[in-house]
Amino acid sequence: MASPETLDELCECIASEKGSIVPVGAGTQLEFGNPLQSADCVVSLARLNRITTYNPAELTIHVEAGVTLDQIQHALAANNQALPLDPWNGGSATIGGIAAANAQGPLRATGSIRDWIIGMTVIHVDGRRSKTGGRVVKNVTGYDLAKLYTGSLGSLAVIAEISFKLRPHFESTATAVAEFGSMADGLATLAAVRKSALQPIACEFSGPKPALWLRFGEHPRAVEMQLAQLPSASWKVHRGADETAAWERLRATYAEMGPMVLRVVGKLTDVPGIIDSYDPASWIAHGLNGIVLMALRDTQSADAVREKFPAIVERAPREIRKRFGTFGVQGSVKHLMLQMKRTYDPEGRLNPGRHIDGE
Amino acid sequence: MHAEVIHKLQQIMGKEGVIADETQLLVYECDALSVFKHRPDAVVFARNAQQVSEVIKVANQYSIPFLPRGSGTGLSGGAMAAEGGIIIEMQRMNKILSIDVENRIAVVQPGVVNLHITQATAPLGLYYAPDPSSQMACSIGGNVAENAGGPHCLKYGMTTNHILEIEAVLPDGAIIRLGNSAGEAVGLDLLGAIVGSEGTFAIVTEIVVRLLPKPQAVKTLLAAFHSVEACSQTVSDVIAAGIMPAALEFMDDKAIEAVEASVYKAGYPRDARAALLIEVDGFREGLDETSSAIVDICRRNQAYEVRVAQNDQERAQLWLGRKGAFGAMGRISPDMVVMDAVIPRTQLPGVLTEIYRIADRYGLVVANVFHAGDGNLHPLILFDSRRQEQVDKILDMGGDIMKVCVAAGGALSGEHGIGIEKKEFMELVFNEGDLEVMMQVKNVFNPRGLLNPSKIFPTRRSCTEIGKGSTTNTAEIGKRVEAVLLRGSGDR
DSSP: OBOOSSHHHHHHHHHHOOSOEEEESSSTTTTSSSOOSOOSEEEEOTTOOOEEEEEGGGTEEEEETTOBHHHHHHHHHTTTEEOOOOOTTOTTSBHHHHHHHTOOOSOOTTOOGGGTEEEEEEEOTTSOEEEEEOSSSSOOSSOOTHHHHTTSTTSSSEEEEEEEEOEEOOSEEEEEEEEOSSHHHHHHHHHHHHHSSOOOSEEEEEETTTEEEEEEEESHHHHHHHHHTOOSSOEEEEOHHHHHHHHHHHHHHHHHOOSEEEEEEOOGGGHHHHHHHHOOSEEEEETTTOEEEEEESOHHHHHHHHHHSOEEEEEOOHHHHHHSOSSOOOHHHHHHHHHHHHHHOTTOOBSTTTSGGGO | OOHHHHHHHHHHHOGGGEEOOHHHHGGGSOOSSTTSOOOOSEEEEOOSHHHHHHHHHHHHHTTOOEEEESSSOOSSSTTSOBTBSEEEEOTTOOOEEEEETTTTEEEEOTTSBHHHHHHHHGGGTEEOOOOOTTTTTOBHHHHHHHTOOOTTHHHHOOGGGTEEEEEEEOTTSOEEEEEOTTOOOSSSOHHHHHTTSTTSSOEEEEEEEEOEEOOSEEEEEEEEESOHHHHHHHHHHHHHTTOOOSEEEEEEHHHHHHHHTSTTOOOOOTTOSEEEEEEEEEOSTTHHHHHHHHHHHHHHTTOSEEEEOOSHHHHHHHHHHHHTHHHHGGGTOSEEEEOOOBOOGGGHHHHHHHHHHHHHHHTOEEEEEEEGGGTBOOEEEEEOTTOHHHHHHHHHHHHHHHHHHHHTTOBSOSSSOOTTTSGGGGGGTOOHHHHHHHHHHHHHHOTTOOBSOSOSSOHHHIIIIIOOSOOSSHHHHHHHHHHHTTSOOOOO
């Protein structure tokens, strides 16, 4: 395994390799993506771990890909700023890995990583580097290629540096959690929240024991106002360290889901139907965008899901991923994606088979 | 254009759906950047994706360039037929197909006017956030092509952050759907790449947009300053204080003078050297404190007047001047060039000083009215196109301003796009390798280069290295780019 310490070293390392190249960060997403077809050279980005520039007054930060999310948040906290991301696999993930996997967590009111990236430097399979975007928060100069690299699992180019815009830290936050005796009660409360004036920054509906997790982040008085307006249920409100611990519990629930976890993409109003139709062993539904993470018992039910909804394999053992493609994209759209892959990587040497080229 | 082609287009569109008459085509020779003109050979008025696809297939058969056009309000020449060919007019595809309140989405056709989405959804307590100053006229399809911005992008993001799903016709005529109502990319985020591709990747024929709940409360205030430095320092201080305003707009004395002399008269203090229009929104709880904190910051920076709108009418009045500012310039100058650079926002005081200095050096007047919160400058170079000695200076002056912005760590365009207007400046921010990668990606979508040719890339590059596109008169257009930058477009 190669562990370059500078961008130049990374370029050299990639340029000199003639076989397949597999970039890795902290390795938190190894069960995501189609099974790798070969790995002649594993390139760790972990030592490219410098925060290049952080300008608090600018609300922007520029980092190397191997910087961890925790490292970024720690630097930002000193100035009461944040990058509003909380991927399920935790803050020890590298930021390059989070971008490459488009890893997400409960916090969705503020978008996902694609919405915060303002520029990127990538290293191409021949060792050349290129950049897209810039270091300013608003920019339409040239194509927005960072969108292509985000979620591409390093299959087009290796993400080496990322620039982000930031936001002020939420002035205050609080979380309300309620458990329900029946699915019907849980879903009714979820619907009531959706139709109310509440604006949670995270809204998760988990099961099999139905529970609703709402997080509010605003001016302290706006948080209190929203807590006061919660639809009736037996809410338990968590603040401070207790709040962090509550979300760690949901994170643990996520970690235990399996063996096959599917990210089903529905509408908000589809959520009850999705949970009802496919009988998941456990689930976490994003009440802000209609995405349902669910643990399925077999790939047959996963096939049934894909007949009605787009669905991504969030994670699964290799054996299952060999039989069931991660993205399930078909037709002319798949053709276009494969064309893109061939253009960036004509010999198929970057993370071969891991992305759309493996299904 | 060959009669056979016209006949085929008529077969697809019906006789009344095609214009090929030279006089009628004059209307379509430019977008709002009216100095770059090239007449298309035909215009077709699309009513559905199928027609767009069939027209594209004809264009491919005869190797004719084609491009989409919405309301023609673009400011970088994106909807101009640089190499002639067929303009596919999208304005008749102007229906809001559905509004889904529970899922907070609307399905719209590309010709729908931006503001109409907000008007249609307002009674339901929702709105569409991106609000370019031309929102009363610009089409949502054009917004998608250009990744349009607007004052409220500071807090709510650009067009790209609000487009969830599209139907698009590829340059070979294939109709595809990308995205979904959750905005979740499945496979590669091709949708994200298409938004902002300036109509060079695909023609968008249906769009699912995210709707947001209308903020419970809004506070708008105007702060007047005796110096540009104090005014721009206030911008930095507001951001540094951890406040995320919904909008933070800057106007200098020239802009105020023009607005106050026009129908957009907003009652701005005429003796101010510069003023800020600041808006915060959200829950009622806490908003007064935020607004007071902003007032304090303004006062600390020697604002000599701070006016907080007391009701919706006063609020609308304050915005009227800002939104009408470009149009109002006609009151103080016969012509102008609108620039659209972005700089790191802390660089505002220095860069603005430098811009005024450059204007002095060239003996021309520059007015500044822009989105200060995100550092998106709009220097307006005022001139008289009848005075050749003024005209002669504008290209150099614009170039100097752009160089200052790039040197400060900025970019060429924040929201208007590169189009034909700024393509020769691309090498200021991207090197050869960066541009090559972008051209490769363009080739994946647009391998024959027939869709909207001669845009974005510097001329010599786009015709030599890619070599696949129609290059009939690219070099000539390249020369014209320079020549044409010399004249302003004072019609907004």
